[in-house]
Amino acid sequence: MTCNDYKDVHFALINRWPTHGGVNVLAAEFAHADMGWTEDAFGLGYRNAKSELTHFIWVENKSEHGPLTINALAYQNTEQLLELLAMLKVQGDQVYSVSLLEPSHLQAQGLINSPFRRQATNQRSELGEENYAEAFSLIRINNFESVLQKPTF
Secondary structure, three states: OOHHHHHHHHHHHHOOOOOOOOOOOOOHHHHHHHHHHOOOEEEEEEEOOOOOEEEEEEEEEOOOOOOEEEEEEEOOOHHHHHHHHHHHHHHHHOOOOEEOOOOOOOOHHHHOOOOOOOOOOOOOOOOOOOOOOOOOOOOOOOOHHHHHHOOOO
């Protein structure tokens, strides 16, 4: 998959599994721009019988053996996500490291046989193992009724 497939990528993003706080951008040109901003990037994915892109990953490649950075992924169900991860796993003899944001409904650490095995031995390497968690934002309305009664505009 290349940047020229941005309409198919946009279709897959619109039809992906909805996540908490997920947003769909309706203009396909935004997907095209996002794909174009990544260097040495390529896409891998699957199509259904109608030739519609159903699930994919968009990957930025640093060098011949990685690390690969997954900048976008879309899937409609857990089976498709596992299929994408399996596709990455078979690249293990050629690619040494893959970086991705953990999907909101999956704890990826449970899919790795020995998640911390090499963490202490190669911390300074660009291909070293790393595991961290970060909350991007949390917005909470504590008194919903009072918010509705006092418009701010």
